[in-house]
Amino acid sequence: MGCSQPLRMGKHCFLRFTTMKLRDRLILSIASVLVLMTIILVLDVETMLTSSRSLLNSKVSIQSSRGRHTFIQRHLQKTTNGSRENGSFGINNKFNSNGMNSLDDNTHDEKHQRKEVNRHKFVDYDQPPTGAPQPQPKASPSSSTTPSPPPDPFTDLLSIVVKVEKINRRAKQKHRHWNPNLGELLGLELSSDSSLWDRFHLQIARDWLHPPRDKDPTVDLLLQHTSVQPIVKITQKEGGTQLKLIIEFADGGHALFKPMRFTREQQTLKNHFYFTDYERHNAEIAAFHLDRLLGFRRAVPCVGRTLNMTRELYALATGDLLKTFFISPDNNLCFHGKCSYYCDTSHAICGNPDQLEGSFAVFLPGKEAAPRKVWRHPWRRSYHKRRKAQWQVDESYCDLVRDVHPYSDGRRLLDVVDMSVLDFLMGNMDRHHYETFKMFGNNSAPIHLDHGRGFGKPFHDELSILAPLYQCCVIRQTTLKKLLGFQQRSDSASQSLSGRMRQSLSQDPISPVLWEPHLLALDRRLALILQAVRLCVEKADDPGTVVLDDFH
Ligand SMILES: Nc1ncnc2c1ncn2[C@@H]1O[C@H](COP(=O)(O)OP(=O)(O)OP(=O)(O)O)[C@@H](O)[C@H]1O
Ligand SMILES: [Mn+2]
Structure with missing residues (x-):
C-alpha cells in the first residue's frame, strides 16, 4: 500500500520515505564516486602518456630534425613483433605494456643481469681491475623464445636497386673508372x-684499403702472420686518449695494439658518454670483419692475439712505459702507460696472471711514403657533456653539407653515409674525424679507423648515428644492394648478417670475438637502416635521387 494519502502519513510511512531517500542517496553517491574515479583514471593515463612522451624525447635525444623525427614516429607507430622487441621498435612495446619510456631495452635485461651478477658474485673469477665497471653476464634468452614473423624482405627497395642498376649500366660502360693503387x-x-706488408701497402687503392678477399689472399695471410710474429719492440703511441702501443715485429712490420680491459659481456656504462667510454679491443677486430662483409673494405685489417706480458711486453718496455708496470695485490702483472684517459693505477691493464689479450691493427704505410689528410667529420658530435652539435638541432643541416667541398660533388657524401651505416650497425658514436690518402686526391675512399668504442650497447639502437642517411636521404646503390642481400637471408642462421659475422669472426685467434647479443643486434639494426631508406624513398619524388649509383 502506498503513502499517497495524506491521512495515512504517519510515522511508518515517513520512515519508508526516509529509507527510500537513503537508498537513492547511496546509489547517487556510488554513481558519483564511479564518475570521479573514471575522470581521475583518464587524467592519470593522459599525464603518464605525456610525461612518458617527453621523457622519451629527452632520453633518446630526439633532435628537431624532421627526418629523424619522422623516422622515429614511424617506429613508434609500428606494431611490434618478436624480432623488434629488442630494438628501438621495442619502444612501442614497453611504452604500451609497462608505461615505460626508455629506448634502452636493456632496462629489463640489466635488472635481470644485476641479479645474476649478485648471485655469482663469489664465483666470478674474471673481475676487471679495481674501480672498473663490473661485468654483466648474459642476457635472458627469453627474446629468442618469442616467435617472430618472417622478416620484411623490402622488395620495394630491391626493385629500385634493380632499376637504378639498369639505368646506369650503359653510362657505366662508357665511364672508365680510375682506381689506381x-x-x-x-x-x-x-x-x-715481396713481404706481406709490402703487398698490403702497395695494393691500397683509391676505392679501398684491400682488394676483394676472393681476388687476393694478402689480408688473411697478413692477419695470420701478425698473430704469431715475434715482437721485438714496443712503444707507446703518442696522442690519442687511451693507451695503445706500437708493436714492431721481427720482420720489420708494425701493428697498433689495443689491450683488453674487460670481458666481452661488459657494456658501455649507462652514465658514460661516447667520449668517456672505454675502448674495446674486440670492437676493433669485429669492425674490420663487419666492414669487409659489407663490401666496403675500408677498415684497417685487425686481428686478436694473446700476449705473454712478461716476455712480450714487460721485457721490451723501456723508459716511462716500463715505470708503469707493477704486480697487483692479486699477483697479476699490470701496467697503465701514459695517456689522457684511464692511464693510472686504478685503471691499469692487467694480465691473468701475465696473459693479455689485445687487438693488432696492421699499420698503414708510413706518412712519409703515403701522407694522409685528416678531415673533420661533418656529423661529428660535440664531445661536450652539455652541448649539442649543429646537425642535432638543424633539420636542414644536410643542405649546408651538400654545399661544401668535398661533399658537394663526387663520392664523399655517399662515403659518409656508408660510414654511418657501418657505425650504426656497431653502435659507434665516436666518428669525429676520418682520413684519406693525399695521393689519391679528394675523390678517394675514406679510411675506416678507430672503432674501439663500437659494440658497447647491444640492447640499444642509437638512431642518431644514421643522421647522414636520414638527413640527406641518399645511399650508394651497391651498399643498399648488399644490405638487402643480408636482409633477404635474415632468417637463415648462417647467411644472415649475424650468421656471416659469427662465421667470419670464428677465424680469429681470440674467438668468440663478440658477445652474442651484439651479433643479434646486427640483424635488428639492418632492418632499421632499410626502414630509414624506405622512408626517404617514400618522401622523394624520384627514388633515383635517393639510391645513387656513383660507379663505385
Ligand atoms: N693501423 C694504423 N696504422 C697507422 N696509423 C694508425 C693506425 N690506427 C690508428 N692510427 C693512427 O693513430 C691515431 C689514433 O688511433 P685511434 O684513433 O685508433 O686511437 P684513439 O686513442 O681512439 O684516438 P683518439 O682518441 O684521437 O680518437 C689515428 O687517428 C691514426 O692516425
Ligand atoms: Mn678514438
Missing part, C-alpha cells in the same frame, strides 16, 4: 718475394 702511383711493383 699506391704501388702504381709510387712506381713500385710487387715481386714474388
Whole structure:
C-alpha cells in the first residue's frame, strides 16, 4: 500500500520515505564516486602518456630534425613483433605494456643481469681491475623464445636497386673508372718475394684499403702472420686518449695494439658518454670483419692475439712505459702507460696472471711514403657533456653539407653515409674525424679507423648515428644492394648478417670475438637502416635521387 494519502502519513510511512531517500542517496553517491574515479583514471593515463612522451624525447635525444623525427614516429607507430622487441621498435612495446619510456631495452635485461651478477658474485673469477665497471653476464634468452614473423624482405627497395642498376649500366660502360693503387702511383711493383706488408701497402687503392678477399689472399695471410710474429719492440703511441702501443715485429712490420680491459659481456656504462667510454679491443677486430662483409673494405685489417706480458711486453718496455708496470695485490702483472684517459693505477691493464689479450691493427704505410689528410667529420658530435652539435638541432643541416667541398660533388657524401651505416650497425658514436690518402686526391675512399668504442650497447639502437642517411636521404646503390642481400637471408642462421659475422669472426685467434647479443643486434639494426631508406624513398619524388649509383 502506498503513502499517497495524506491521512495515512504517519510515522511508518515517513520512515519508508526516509529509507527510500537513503537508498537513492547511496546509489547517487556510488554513481558519483564511479564518475570521479573514471575522470581521475583518464587524467592519470593522459599525464603518464605525456610525461612518458617527453621523457622519451629527452632520453633518446630526439633532435628537431624532421627526418629523424619522422623516422622515429614511424617506429613508434609500428606494431611490434618478436624480432623488434629488442630494438628501438621495442619502444612501442614497453611504452604500451609497462608505461615505460626508455629506448634502452636493456632496462629489463640489466635488472635481470644485476641479479645474476649478485648471485655469482663469489664465483666470478674474471673481475676487471679495481674501480672498473663490473661485468654483466648474459642476457635472458627469453627474446629468442618469442616467435617472430618472417622478416620484411623490402622488395620495394630491391626493385629500385634493380632499376637504378639498369639505368646506369650503359653510362657505366662508357665511364672508365680510375682506381689506381699506391704501388702504381709510387712506381713500385710487387715481386714474388715481396713481404706481406709490402703487398698490403702497395695494393691500397683509391676505392679501398684491400682488394676483394676472393681476388687476393694478402689480408688473411697478413692477419695470420701478425698473430704469431715475434715482437721485438714496443712503444707507446703518442696522442690519442687511451693507451695503445706500437708493436714492431721481427720482420720489420708494425701493428697498433689495443689491450683488453674487460670481458666481452661488459657494456658501455649507462652514465658514460661516447667520449668517456672505454675502448674495446674486440670492437676493433669485429669492425674490420663487419666492414669487409659489407663490401666496403675500408677498415684497417685487425686481428686478436694473446700476449705473454712478461716476455712480450714487460721485457721490451723501456723508459716511462716500463715505470708503469707493477704486480697487483692479486699477483697479476699490470701496467697503465701514459695517456689522457684511464692511464693510472686504478685503471691499469692487467694480465691473468701475465696473459693479455689485445687487438693488432696492421699499420698503414708510413706518412712519409703515403701522407694522409685528416678531415673533420661533418656529423661529428660535440664531445661536450652539455652541448649539442649543429646537425642535432638543424633539420636542414644536410643542405649546408651538400654545399661544401668535398661533399658537394663526387663520392664523399655517399662515403659518409656508408660510414654511418657501418657505425650504426656497431653502435659507434665516436666518428669525429676520418682520413684519406693525399695521393689519391679528394675523390678517394675514406679510411675506416678507430672503432674501439663500437659494440658497447647491444640492447640499444642509437638512431642518431644514421643522421647522414636520414638527413640527406641518399645511399650508394651497391651498399643498399648488399644490405638487402643480408636482409633477404635474415632468417637463415648462417647467411644472415649475424650468421656471416659469427662465421667470419670464428677465424680469429681470440674467438668468440663478440658477445652474442651484439651479433643479434646486427640483424635488428639492418632492418632499421632499410626502414630509414624506405622512408626517404617514400618522401622523394624520384627514388633515383635517393639510391645513387656513383660507379663505385
Ligand atoms: N693501423 C694504423 N696504422 C697507422 N696509423 C694508425 C693506425 N690506427 C690508428 N692510427 C693512427 O693513430 C691515431 C689514433 O688511433 P685511434 O684513433 O685508433 O686511437 P684513439 O686513442 O681512439 O684516438 P683518439 O682518441 O684521437 O680518437 C689515428 O687517428 C691514426 O692516425
Ligand atoms: Mn678514438
